[in-house]
Amino acid sequence: SRLLVQVDLDGAEDYRLAEIDPGTAAVEWIAAEPGVRHEVGVPYSSGSSPYSPDGRFLAYATNARDRTTFDVHLRDLASGATRTVLRAGERVPDDRYLPMLFSADSRHLLVLRLHQNTEHDLFAVDVGTGALNHLSPHDGPAKFMPAAWTADGLYLCTTAGRDHTGLALLRPDGSLRWLHTPAHDVEDAALSADGRRLVWGVNVDGYSHLYRMDLPDGPAVPVAGLPRGVVVQEFGFDGHALRLPGDGRHLVVTVATATAPSEVWVADLDAGTARQVTECGAGSAVTGVEPTVVRFPSTDGLDVGGLLFRPPAASARTPVPAVLIIHGGPEAQSQPMWDPLVQLLVAGGLGVLAPNIRGSSGRGLRYQRLVYRDWGGGDL
Numbered sequence: 001s002r003l004l005v006q007v008d009l010d011g012a013e014d015y016r017l018a019e020i021d022p023g024t025a026a027v028e029w030i031a032a033e034p035g036v037r038h039e040v041g042v043p044y045s046s047g048s049s050p051y052s053p054d055g056r057f058l059a060y061a062t063n064a065r066d067r068t069t070f071d072v073h074l075r076d077l078a079s080g081a082t083r084t085v086l087r088a089g090e091r092v093p094d095d096r097y098l099p100m101l102f103s104a105d106s107r108h109l110l111v112l113r114l115h116q117n118t119e120h121d122l123f124a125v126d127v128g129t130g131a132l133n134h135l136s137p138h139d140g141p142a143k144f145m146p147a148a149w150t151a152d153g154l155y156l157c158t159t160a161g162r163d164h165t166g167l168a169l170l171r172p173d174g175s176l177r178w179l180h181t182p183a184h185d186v187e188d189a190a191l192s193a194d195g196r197r198l199v200w201g202v203n204v205d206g207y208s209h210l211y212r213m214d215l216p217d218g219p220a221v222p223v224a225g226l227p228r229g230v231v232v233q234e235f236g237f238d239g240h241a242l243r244l245p246g247d248g249r250h251l252v253v254t255v256a257t258a259t260a261p262s263e264v265w266v267a268d269l270d271a272g273t274a275r276q277v278t279e280c281g282a283g284s285a286v287t288g289v290e291p292t293v294v295r296f297p298s299t300d301g302l303d304v305g306g307l308l309f310r311p312p313a314a315s316a317r318t319p320v321p322a323v324l325i326i327h328g329g330p331e332a333q334s335q336p337m338w339d340p341l342v343q344l345l346v347a348g349g350l351g352v353l354a355p356n357i358r359g360s361s362g363r364g365l366r367y368q369r370l371v372y373r374d375w376g377g378g379d380l
Contacts, residue, residue: 002028004050004058006040013037017060030075031082036064042098042114047147047188047236050099052106057127059085059099059109070096072111074127085125086111091132092123102127103149110135110146110154117331117361118369120144122154135170136160141365145234147200148191152216153177155198157186157234163364167200180211180220185362188232188241192248197269199223199242199251201232203362205293205305206335208232208240210251212269225267225274229257230335234361238337258309258336259288259343286343291336291354298358305363306355307334309346322351330371330379333362 002019009016017031017038031038039061041048050059058077061070069088075081088094096114100122103110107128113121119141124133135154136144143165145157154170166181167189180186182202189200195215202209208231210223231253233240239262243252251267260281267274291307298304314320323345327334334354342352356363357379359371371379 004040006038015039030058030080031060031062031073033064036062037070038062039070039098041100042112042235045235045237045241046239047241048099049101052102052109052127053104054106056106057102057109059102061096061098066094069094070098072097072099072109072125074109085109085127085130086123086132097123100146101149104151108149110149112144112146116141116372118143118159118365118372122146122156135174141369143365145188147189148195148198150191150195155189155191157189157200159365163366165365167198179213184209185364187234187362188236190242190244190251192244192246194247197244197248199244199248199269201242203333206230206307206333206356206362210242212251223251223267223269224272226253226265227255227257228336229255230337231255256335256337257288258291258307258338260284261338281338286340286347288338288343289346294353302358304355304357306353307336309342309352309354311346311349311351313349314351320349320351322353325352325354326357327354327360329361330357330359330375331361331368333360335362 003022005018006015014035014037018027018029020027040050058075061072063070065071071084071088072086073082074085086097088097098112098114100110100112109125109127111123111125120143122135122144124135143159148155153172157165158168159165165185167179167186169177185203187201187203191198198213200211211220212223213220232242239254249270251269253265254262255265256262263276263280264278265274265276289309291309294308295303295305311320334356345352359379361368
């Protein structure tokens with residue numbers, strides 16, 4: 001009955017939390033200490049579910065006690081009382097702990113330890129007793145990105161024992177049942193509200209390839225009807241999360257393409273069709289150019305890839321100047337997403353190369369970690 005919002009009042013990324021009554025527009029500030037950062041999942045993501053299914057609790061992280069760590073708080077929505085359910089440095093190492101989702105019976109809260117972008121841990125917290133269960137013991141760096149929690153276990157994307165993230169079910173006994181292990185990264189997944197259908201996305205050269213599976217053991221079927229582009233990202237970054245309401249027939253996504261601003265689409269998974277439901281790019285004065293995926297060897301032979309935006313008039317006989325655009329992060333990825341600057345440069349006759357340097361995501365754990373302790377070294 002209320003809308004949860006994160007608010008950055010001054011650009012300092014000290015996010016405050018408020019709830020808005022959609023009927024009256026009344027605003028209730030629930031975590032608004034000045035100079036304190038509050039998160040309802042992994043920063044900049046949209047893949048968490050901060051409310052308990054029974055409607056009793058809101059979970060969020062805060063660095064109010066220690067600016068270098070995140071503790072996890074639980075707010076009782078009836079009384080407004082807030083308590084700490086996981087404190088960094090107490091039973092767990094000092095670090096950033098972020099609530100991800102509740103169990104279906106609302107008795108447990110799943111918390112992610114975000115030590116690095118390539119080093120995660122998962123903990124189940126009993127919201128009644130505070131008991132803590134470490135769900136992801138492992139050796140060496142590993143990603144554990146949760147998607148859904150059922151009585152059968154936890155659906156997640158993980159690199160446990162792998163270089164690329166795969167889709168798996170983490171059973172209550174701690175064993176993994178692998179559901180999809182492509183030679184590319186599985187970035188995120190979603191379970192239908194009735195628990196009968198699973199959808200996930202695979203990153204292939206920056207483009208999203210979607211699949212669906214009818215549980216418990218149906219085949220992986222490609223999702224049809226959506227435009228070629230970016231549909232899903234790790235943790236639902238940039239709003240690219242998968243939403244699968246009800247019986248899972250309809251999938252709601254934000255689709256980004258290089259040639260026009262992002263739009264919301266609804267895919268009918270049974271019919272294999274999809275329809276666009278927003279018109280954000282209507283009236284755009286720039287006609288976008290689709291990039292080409294390119295690969296080339298680095299000085300030591302390592303394969304490096306990227307996206308090349310080529311003006312229509314450019315060719316081997318009529319070469320044009322080129323602009324090199326390096327993504328930030330540094331653990332991010334150049335993907336085919338609308339960038340007015342890139343398209344205006346191309347429209348002006350310039351080529352644009354957006355490489356995925358060492359340290360880029362989307363190419364497995366080893367490649368992403370090449371930038372660690374060498375930022376500005378091998379990547380340059």
